[in-house]
Amino acid sequence: MITTSGLTKVYRSRGREVTALDGVDLHVREGEVYGVIGQSGAGKSSLIRCINLLERPTSGTVTVAGQDLTALAGRGPRAGKELRRARSRIGMVFQHFNLLSSRTVQDNVELPLEILGVSGRQRSRRALELLDLVGLADKARAYPAQLSGGQKQRVGIARALAGDPKVLLSDEATSALDPETTRSILQLLRDLNRQLGLTVLLITHEMDVVKSICDSAALMDKGRIVESGTVSELLATPGSQLAAALFPVGGEASAEDRTVIDVTFHGEAATQPVISQLSRTYNVDVSILGAAVDTVGGLQVGRMRIELPGRYEDNVVPVGFLREQGLQIDVVEPEKAPRAKSPLVKEGVK
Amino acid sequence: MTWSEMQPLLSQACWDTLYMVGWSTLIAVVGGLPLGVLLVLTDKGGLLQNVVANKVIGQVVNIARSMPFIILMVALMSFTRWVTGTTIGREAAIVPLAIGAIPFFARLVETAVREVDAGLVEAVQAMGGNTWTVVRKVLVPEALPSLISSATTTVVALIGYSAMAGTVGAGGLGDIAIRYGYQRFETELMWITVAILAVVISVIQFAGDFAARSLHRRGGRSGPAPKLRLLKAEKPAAAGTPGPAEVNTEVSKVA
Structure with a gap:
């Protein structure tokens, strides 16, 4: 579902070069929950931002659902129409939720649909459906500031699902939450993965996340993938760092x-x-x-x-x-x- | 001077001030908002990064802001004549007032828009939004409380400038205070105009703060709304008054 090959990202600033990604080959199968784990600075964030091309990779290719996104990107710094279309089919959830404080919960969920040009009545029906799915049907009229962290992330997830994506990217979605809330959000992601057949790529620095919901995992260090495989494969690999850490x-x-x-x-x-x-x-x-x-x-x-x-x-x-x-x-x-x-x-x- | 003599003068002056300030505020907002947003977008790391355009716009704004208003009025005379067909009267005063306020408001807009969390922009990009979507759905709505505060500051500054518009025969409260109150020693009339100005400015400031704060409460962003304290209108030219630090520095740079 998601394949990267030779993905490299080099940041240049004031003559200094920092290699955030160094030839990453990642393969996420359809319908699985794939966790990328690593310490801060390992390149996880750059990796997930390269998948939907919020960051332009320096070299290498990204294929999502059979579509080569790097080919759509064009040469300019701005995203063309094709790329924007492709992005709308990839949901993304953020560590700090990134909800618009000026909009109600429902309007936040409707935002991706507005961008897709869905009509008003359909938008609100779909938004209410999604809020129901994440268990927040009663909060449609509330503003994000009135919600708890876990509720905000549920809204973030509902918003990410609005465009009916096949792929969900989760950027440390539970890192700002307490353990109890983390568990409930992970459970929600797991349920969505099962019910909707959603492919989930998540990055995290918490082993517990990988342990509780991932089918496969990869360990990143200094911009490279050190180990990867299904969790059961990893556990069966003698001397696996990930298994030892799990x-x-x-x-x-x-x-x-x-x-x-x-x-x-x-x-x-x-x-x-x-x-x-x-x-x-x-x-x-x-x-x-x-x-x-x-x-x-x-x-x-x-x-x-x-x-x-x-x-x-x-x-x-x-x-x-x-x-x-x-x-x-x-x-x-x-x-x-x-x-x-x-x-x-x-x-x-x- | 008796009250019956003063009354028509004052009501005409109030109307003139409102007319000039109203129109010039409208034009300043319409012109300054896109300019301020462009300053953010074209900046390094912005969505429309364009260093040359950014430097050019920035310089134009700086030059316009560094020009004393009375000089700007004179400098713009031929432009004013071209736009309004005259260089005398209320309409003629609106042109330099608006042009003086556009860069002033643009800088305030720039500051307000820059405060919007970059994560929100990223989120909208990830949904497939383009730059225009980002401006329309994120930058402007999220910065709205600050933008309203900025507009309030601009109105108050414009009331200050409008006192000088009397020099082109535009009338207004400031003009009355100078011509009658100061030049003809009608002290009483002068204090009345000052009092009226103080009330007008207080009301505008209160309304602006109220609007900004209620938007904040609705959105409930953490932290209190940016505090803009009242400018004391002791002299007709509010711009020249020693006011609270933040607002005053902004105002005095233009005047």
Whole structure:
């Protein structure tokens, strides 16, 4: 649905060059929720603005719903008619909502329809429909200033859907909201994705967002995509930074001669009592250093860091047993442990 | 001078002032609004970025604003004759008043429009809006409370300039105060005109503030409406009075 290839954006100011995007290849499939995560300055914002060409990419192409937007852009700095048409079919939601304070909620939702030249009566019918969809039918006559942050974002979402888009871009839509409201907005996005078959590309710095609604995710750093894939693929990838950040498990070995391993459960294995089997079968004492269990995309996924007595050489058989159970095993080397303290993980945990 | 002598003079003068200020305000708003918006749009990073046009418009505005009003009136005489067919009377005074006020209002518009959140512009662009849509649906409506405050300031400044319009025989309250009150030592008449001016300006300022504030309340943008305090009209030329800092600096630059 959304494909970028070799997307590069270089900002030049006073002779200095800053590369915000460095050859980004992104592929978002139709009907999925795709999360791009990264720290501030990683290039997420530039990426999402290049998708609807609010920012002109320096090079590379952007294709949305089979239409090459970069070809429509023309050479001048102003957006031509074709590009504006294409933009009206891409919804966008903003971190700071960007609602017009001089218009009522309903008039805000009608704005994209005014731009599309829809007649007055149809506009108001569609706007009320959309407000109903986001659960704000009773606020049509209110002004944005009278709404809470979560309600404002609902209006922002209703507005983004007015042009009947197939694609929704979300620019840190929940970053200005409290955790409770964040959950309800994410739930709304998820519902819209399911009900309307909407493809959602969201950028965020919050791991929880990816965890709760994304089908696929990409990790960005310094203008490049470091890792990408479906969430279940990522979790199954040994040593994946995103997987580690999604399920951060801490805990250091309690003594020198211990083996620390990370066990990742998904699918069937998640419901099996493997640890107690391990303990009984091999008569080993298992200590749990840390664990996290969550449901991602309807599947139970968990990660656990356990400690076995003795060095790795002494534990080859029990580890082999765990692998046989269909679990993903990463042996944590003592010097590898600090990886869990990378800035990304900290941000994710926060 | 008795009241029966003063009364027709004063009512004629009030009418003349309102006539001149009314028309010139209208023209100043019609001319200054697009000019101010253009100053923002053509600026660096603007939607119609055009450094040359921006510099040219900016310079023209600066030159027009730096010209003392009485000089502007003289300088524009041939233009005034071309427009109105005369250089004497109320109609003739409207031309320099309007031309003096256009750049003044344009600068105020520029400041007001610049305050509009860039995120709103981006949102409308993302919906597929063009530059004209951005101006019509975002910049002007969102800046409206500030624009009304700016228009109020312009009206008050114009009442100040209009005192000088007496020099081209246009009449008005300021003219009465100078000719009768000052030159003929009719102190009483002078104070009456000053009082009338003070009332007129207070009412205009109050109405402007009220309109701006109620729009703000409706939109309820965070923070209070920009405060424009009353200009004390101690002299007929309101422009020359030592008023509150912000408004006064704007006014004194033009006068």
